[in-house]
Amino acid sequence: xxxxxxxxxxxxxxxxxxxxxxxxxxxxxxxxxxxxxxxxxxxxxxxxxxxxxxxxxxxxxxxxxxxxxxxxxxxxxxxxxxxxxxxxxxxxxxxxxxxxxxxxxxxxxxxxxxxxxxxxxxxxxxxxxxxxxxxxxxxxxxxxxxxxxxxxxxxxxxxxxxxxxxxxxxxxxxxxxxxxxxxxxxxxxxxxxxxxxxxxxxxxxxxxxxxxxxxxxxxxxxxxxxxxxxxxxxxxxxxxxxxxxxxxxxxxxxxxxxxxxxxxxxxxxxxxxxxxxxxxxxxxxxxxxxxxxxxxxxxxxxxxxxxxxxxxxxxxxxxxxxxxxxxxxxxxxxxxxxxxxxxxxxxxxxxxxxxxxxxxxxxxxxxxxxxxxxxxxxxxxxxxxxxxxxxxxxx
Amino acid sequence: xxxxxxxxxxxxxxxxxxxxxxxxxxxxxxxxxxxxxxxxxxxxxxxxxxxxxxxxxxxxxxxxxxxxxxxxxxxxxxxxxxxxxxxxxxxxxxxxxxxxxxxxxxxxxxxxxxxxxxxxxxxxxxxxxxxxxxxxxxxxxxxxxxxxxxxxxxxxxxxxxxxxxxxxxxxxxxxxxxxxxxxxxxxxxxxxxxxxxxxxxxxxxxxxxxxxxxxxxxxxxxxxxxxxxxxxxxxxxxxxxxxxxxxxxxxxxxxxxxxxxxxxxxxxxxxxxxxxxxxxxxxxxxxxxxxxxxxxxxxxxxxxxxxxxxxxxxxxxxxxxxxxxxxxxxxxxxxxxxxxxxxxxxxxxxxxxxxxxxxxxxxxxxxxxxxxxxxxxxxxxxxxxxxxxxxxxxx
Numbered sequence: 071x072x073x074x075x076x077x078x079x080x081x082x083x084x085x086x087x088x089x090x091x092x093x094x095x096x097x098x099x100x101x102x103x104x105x106x107x108x109x110x111x112x113x114x115x116x117x118x119x120x121x122x123x124x125x126x127x128x129x130x131x132x133x134x135x136x137x138x139x140x141x142x143x144x145x146x147x148x149x150x151x152x153x154x155x156x157x158x159x160x161x162x163x164x165x166x167x168x169x170x171x172x173x174x175x176x177x178x179x180x181x182x183x184x185x186x187x188x189x190x191x192x193x194x195x196x197x198x199x200x201x202x203x204x205x206x207x208x209x210x211x212x213x214x215x216x217x218x219x220x221x222x223x224x225x226x227x228x229x230x231x232x233x234x235x236x237x238x239x240x241x242x243x244x245x246x247x248x249x250x251x252x253x254x255x256x257x258x259x260x261x262x263x264x265x266x267x268x269x270x271x272x273x274x275x276x277x278x279x280x281x282x283x284x285x286x287x288x289x290x291x292x293x294x295x296x297x298x299x300x301x302x303x304x305x306x307x308x309x310x311x312x313x314x315x316x317x318x319x320x321x322x323x324x325x326x327x328x329x330x331x332x333x334x335x336x337x338x339x340x341x342x343x344x345x346x347x348x349x350x351x352x353x354x355x356x357x358x359x360x361x362x363x364x365x366x367x368x369x370x371x372x373x374x375x376x377x378x379x380x381x382x383x384x385x386x387x388x389x390x391x392x393x394x395x396x397x398x399x400x401x402x403x404x405x406x407x408x409x410x411x412x413x414x415x416x417x418x419x420x421x422x423x424x425x426x427x428x429x430x431x432x433x434x435x436x437x438x439x440x441x442x443x444x445x446x447x448x449x450x451x452x453x454x455x456x457x458x459x460x461x462x463x464x465x
Numbered sequence: 466x467x468x469x470x471x472x473x474x475x476x477x478x479x480x481x482x483x484x485x486x487x488x489x490x491x492x493x494x495x496x497x498x499x500x501x502x503x504x505x506x507x508x509x510x511x512x513x514x515x516x517x518x519x520x521x522x523x524x525x526x527x528x529x530x531x532x533x534x535x536x537x538x539x540x541x542x543x544x545x546x547x548x549x550x551x552x553x554x555x556x557x558x559x560x561x562x563x564x565x566x567x568x569x570x571x572x573x574x575x576x577x578x579x580x581x582x583x584x585x586x587x588x589x590x591x592x593x594x595x596x597x598x599x600x601x602x603x604x605x606x607x608x609x610x611x612x613x614x615x616x617x618x619x620x621x622x623x624x625x626x627x628x629x630x631x632x633x634x635x636x637x638x639x640x641x642x643x644x645x646x647x648x649x650x651x652x653x654x655x656x657x658x659x660x661x662x663x664x665x666x667x668x669x670x671x672x673x674x675x676x677x678x679x680x681x682x683x684x685x686x687x688x689x690x691x692x693x694x695x696x697x698x699x700x701x702x703x704x705x706x707x708x709x710x711x712x713x714x715x716x717x718x719x720x721x722x723x724x725x726x727x728x729x730x731x732x733x734x735x736x737x738x739x740x741x742x743x744x745x746x747x748x749x750x751x752x753x754x755x756x757x758x759x760x761x762x763x764x765x766x767x768x769x770x771x772x773x774x775x776x777x778x779x780x781x782x783x784x785x786x787x788x789x790x791x792x793x794x795x796x797x798x799x800x801x802x803x804x805x806x807x808x809x810x811x812x813x814x815x816x817x818x819x820x821x822x823x824x825x826x827x828x829x830x831x832x833x834x835x836x837x838x839x840x841x842x843x844x845x846x847x848x849x850x851x852x853x854x855x856x857x858x859x860x
Contacts, residue, residue, distance in 0.1 A: 071525055071653075073734050074518045079724055081512075084502050090717060091501045102721060103498040106486045106671055107479050108799050117476075123469045130466055140673075141536040141698065144716040148698045176697045258466075270717055276501055278535075278673045278719035300695040302571045303536065303543045319804070321539040322665055324673035325486060326497060327719070329474055339468050404503050409714070 084398075085425070087434055088406040089219050089379055090248070091270035091277060092422040094334075098275055101333035102326050109323040118313065121328055124335035125281050128250060128273070128343060129265060131257040135289045137313045138279035138331055139304065140324050143247045143268025146280035148176050149304040150243050150264045153292045155211050157181030162209035162240075164188075164195055168220035168410040169245055173213045180300055185209060191411045192221045192381070194374045197230045204238045211241045217249035219271075220409045222381030222418065223370045224253060232261035241288055247271060250281060251338050252350045252378040252422055263288040269327075272350065272378050274423030275334035278327035334423075350377040353431060354421035356461040360435045364454030366442075369416055378426075380419040381412070385447040390414060396441040403437055428462050479793075480820070482829055483801040484614050484774055485643070486665035486672060487817040489729075493670055496728035497721050504718045513708065516723055519730035520676050523645060523668070523738060524660060526652040530684045532708040533674035533726055534699065535719050538642045538663025541675035543571050544699040545638050545659045548687045550606050552576030557604035557635075559583075559590055563615035563805040564640055568608045575695055580604060586806045587616045587776070589769045592625045599633045606636045612644035614666075615804045617776030617813065618769045619648060627656035636683055642666060645676060646733050647745045647773040647817055658683040664722075667745065667773050669818030670729035673722035729818075745772040748826060749816040751856040755830045759849030761837075764811055773821075775814040776807070780842040785809060791836040798832055823857050 086093050107114050125136045139146040151173055155161050161177035164170040166189035174184045187203040189195050195214060203209070212235045216225050225231075228244070235242045244265040249255050252272025257265050264284045269275035284292070284306070292299075292306050299305040303321065311318040338346060354377035358368055361382055369381035384390045390407045394417075397403040408416040419434070435458050439451035481488050502509050520531045534541040546568055550556050556572035559565040561584035569579045582598040584590050590609060598604070607630045611620050620626075623639070630637045639660040644650050647667025652660050659679045664670035679687070679701070687694075687701050694700040698716065706713040733741060749772035753763055756777055764776035779785045785802045789812075792798040803811040814829070830853050834846035 071522060071527060073737065074515070074522050076515045076519060076727070076731055076734065079496050079499060079512075079728060081499055081502050081724075082506075082508050083500065084506065086501065086503060088503055091503060091720060094501055099498040099500065101474050103494040104474060104476055105478065105494065106481065106489055106665075107476050108481060108483055108486060108801075109672075111477075111479065111793075111799065113477050117474075120469070120471045124471060127466060127469050132466060141540060142717045142719055144698050145536060145540075148696060152696070172697065175693075179693060179695050179697055268717065270501075276719065276721035277504075277717045278722050298570075298574060300574050301543060301547070301699070302567070302574055303539050303699070304696070322485060322537045322663065322672045324537055324671065324719075324722070326671035326725075327673050327722070329476075330721075332471070333474060336471055339471065342468065398506075404506065406503075 082402055085403045085430055085433060087420050087425055087430060088404040089418045089420050090268065090422060092274045092420060092425040094274050094276055095337055095424045097337065098330050098333045101329045102276065104329050106325050109325055110317065110319060114325065115317055117328060117332060121332045121335065124332065124339060125283065128335060128338050129257045129283045130255065130259065131283050133283045133285050136283040137309065138328060139282050140321065141280060142277040143280050145304060146266035146282040147245065148301065149282055149306060150266045151176040151213065152180045152301055152304055153299045153306045154241055154243060154264060154288060155180040155182040156295055157297065159210040160185060160207055162187055162203055162207060162212045164214055166191055166193055166195060167215055167218035167223065169215050169218060192223060192369055194223055194225045195231065197227050197234065200231055201234045204234055208238060209240055211243060213243040215245040216255065217246065217253055217376050217378060219248045219379055221370065221412060222376045222379045223374045224376040226374060228260045236261060241291060248376065248378050251346060253376065254347050257283060269331055269334065272422045273334045273338065274425065275330050278324050279331050350421065350426050353426040353428065354380060356458055357421055357431045357434065359461060360454040360458040363457040364439060364449045364451060366449065378420065378422045380421060381416045382419060383416055384414065385442060388442060388445045388447050390417060393441045393445060396444060397437055401433065401437045403433060431458065477797055480798045480825055480828060482815050482820055482825060483799040484813045484815050485663065485817060487669045487815060487820040489669050489671055490732055490819045492732065493725050493728045496724045497671065499724050501720050504720055505714060509720065510712055512723060512727060516727045516730065519727065519734060520678065523730060523733050524652045524678045525650065525654065526678050528678045528680050531678040532704065533723060534677050535716065536675060537672040538675050540699060541661035541677040542640065543696065544677055544701060545661045546571040546608065547575045547696055547699055548694045548701045549636055549638060549659060549683060550575040550577040551690055552692065554605040555580060555602055557582055557598055557602060557607045559609055561586055561588055561590060561618065562610055562613035564610050564613060587618060587764055589618050589620045590626065592622050592629065595626055596629045599629055603633060604635055606638060608638040610640040611650065612641065612648055612771050612773060614643045614774055616765065616807060617771045617774045618765045619771040621769060623655045631656060636686060643771065643773050646741060648771065649742045652678060664726055664729065667817045668729045668733065670725050673719050674726050745816065745821050748821040748823065749775060751853055752816055752826045752829065754856060755849040755853040758852040759834060759844045759846060761844065773815065773817045775816060776811045777814060778811055779809065780837060783837060783840040783842050785812060788836045788840060791839060792832055796828065796832045798828060826853065
């Protein structure tokens with residue numbers, strides 16, 4: 071308990087191409103050094119309105135109930151699951167990645183019975199399997215992962231999945247942690263009842279305040295629960311008092327994180343959401359083609375490719391952890407190894423938000439080639455670089 | 466869903482003398498604009514170690530299990546209550562303020578049976594009443610509020626309270642949201658099993674990562690629970706994997722908020738924790754004496770006075786909301802009205818961390834006098850100012 075001697079904050083200058091956080095735009099960093107106002111200050115209430123409006127734009131929704139949850143992405147996830155799943159409800163969740171299991175754990179803790187729809191890690195859900203699971207289990211709530219950060223798989227056919235659920239009067243929760251602001255996502259048009267995300271992925275905002283949206287139908291279920299949600303902190307019926315018209319005190323909002331999210335979302339609006347989706351496809355497409363030309367295998371099929379998170383197979387004989395360390399030590403460049411069932415099998419290379427830029431790809435492709443060669447992998451860097459230069463030159 | 470037009474972030478330059486957030490030191494604001502590293506980056510792991518060491522110093526504890534929870538103060542509160550209270554446990558909570566009720570709500574949601582020890586709002590708990598409640602209810606967990614933000618009451622006799630609890634083999638949770646870093650608090654010496662706080666009070670750090678400490682005895686209860694905590698996000702047995710030796714992924718930590726907390730805690734260590742407590746007493750003492758000389762009544766007895774949050778009675782005939790608006794409009798100065806049972810009866814004037822400075826008191830005393838006079842209150846500004854000048858001159 072003696073007085074600790076801790077020096078000035080000095081962090082390495084990383085380029086973040088892992089599964090998040092991504093590089094933060096200087097304007098967002100600057101917003102975070104803005105002095106605080108109180109969380110009930112009239113000027114902050116105005117900022118709350120603006121953030122809600124900007125979030126609706128990014129989610130492509132008119133949902134009134136669209137807010138940043140005061141925590142990181144898992145907090146907005148638990149806010150969705152823990153409020154929509156009531157004790158005794160049946161919750162249907164997927165098996166095709168790490169985050170389906172997390173949903174299951176949250177639904178169980180909320181008092182729900184969990185059933186599963188199967189698909190292997192690295193594959194999306196098949197609507198036929200979802201329909202069969204609905205017929206068998208008649209779930210009340212169906213959660214799926216739109217952009218699976220553990221596998222790099224984008225779930226297609228979302229409107230088909232939501233239609234099946236609605237035919238069974240169920241509520242649909244979509245995990246959009248790695249899609250919001252980077253990959254086509256249309257909450258209203260696709261019939262999603264509740265969607266959540268994290269700010270540190272395609273929005274390129276530091277983590278701490280996490281997007282959540284619920285339509286009126288979902289919010290009615292939340293507001294008519296027989297017993298309160300099991301978390302006070304994440305109870306949406308209480309948060310409704312703060313983010314709704316009343317603006318009543320619930321907890322102290324993370325003022326600075328809300329400032330940051332506002333600035334990050336302004337950048338989304340300035341760019342235009344559809345152009346932003348296109349940029350992610352374009353820049354990640356260059357990365358993908360360059361890796362392909364180098365002889366490296368990308369994991370998911372083109373049809374399920376997730377531009378914001380690229381899963382690349384670890385070449386035979388390569389120590390994946392050593393590659394990541396090499397890149398971090400020599401190039402201050404972060405990529406990640408696999409998670410869960412794909413640990414040791416894939417690298418996860420993010421291409422999100424402010425990290426989805428030509429300069430980041432231009433650094434990553436040769437650096438990764440070098441790191442793999444240092445591990446004795448058989449790659450063709452020249453071919454990869456040629457593709458990269460050609461494709462980037464086309465822009 | 467059209468593209469929102471939201472201008473550059475422009476916030477008023479407030480002086481924050483309300484119940485929190487308090488003014489943030491420029492060094493902490495600057496730390497928040499530091500570019501991100503990944504939440505599993507080796508450099509971040511080092512920062513985590515440093516923050517834990519600094520938190521132990523501020524809490525006056527050797528508890529290994531001392532961490533910032535990824536959320537605002539209510540998240541660290543629910544992490545303490547929701548993990549220590551198991552279904553079927555009896556939780557004893559106080560009735561003497563707003564935050565005892567919040568504890569009760571969290572304990573109920575955790576599956577606990579809530580019983581209460583009575584004291585009026587504005588008074589501390591009497592150890593004899595606590596002992597009687599223990600004899601009657603035999604609670605498993607006892608929560609109390611060390612510094613009650615809704616009433617400005619500091620709970621004295623903490624070692625006496627913890628002794629009673631430990632004689633009954635119960636666990637003690639202390640709400641230190643408005644005391645950590647501003648008011649004498651000795652977690653180990655006083656026998657507190659679990660304590661939580663918020664960063665935006667006496668630590669003068671933006672909200673978003675909130676201090677929590679548990680001793681081994683408390684952590685053993687958490688780790689031997691029969692069923693998991695009802696919140697996945699706040700499950701300390703899972704967080705143990707990330708903040709403990711393993712450093713395994715649980716969720717993405719709010720990297721920037723951890724940077725900020727580190728810098729705020731460095732300022733605490735530089736000043737010295739005991740000198741910081743003394744400064745709060747000294748500066749808030751000037752404020753208190755000046756208000757007293759002006760003819761205004763401070764609510765709690767001297768023996769229970771909480772320097773970081775001063776509860777002042779609303780003079781007869783004065784519209785409390787209008788006074789707060791006046792100060793905000795004319796002086797960019799925030800103080801707050803009462804909350805809960807004391808709504809309309811008191812003003813709450815914070816004197817926390819970087820806001821506990823002579824310049825803030827020097828602004829507040831005459832500005833408040835002016836605002837009260839505008840409401841027709843019978844105050845004696847000259848006497849208040851004389852006391853203030855004399856006392857500040859003594860330093």
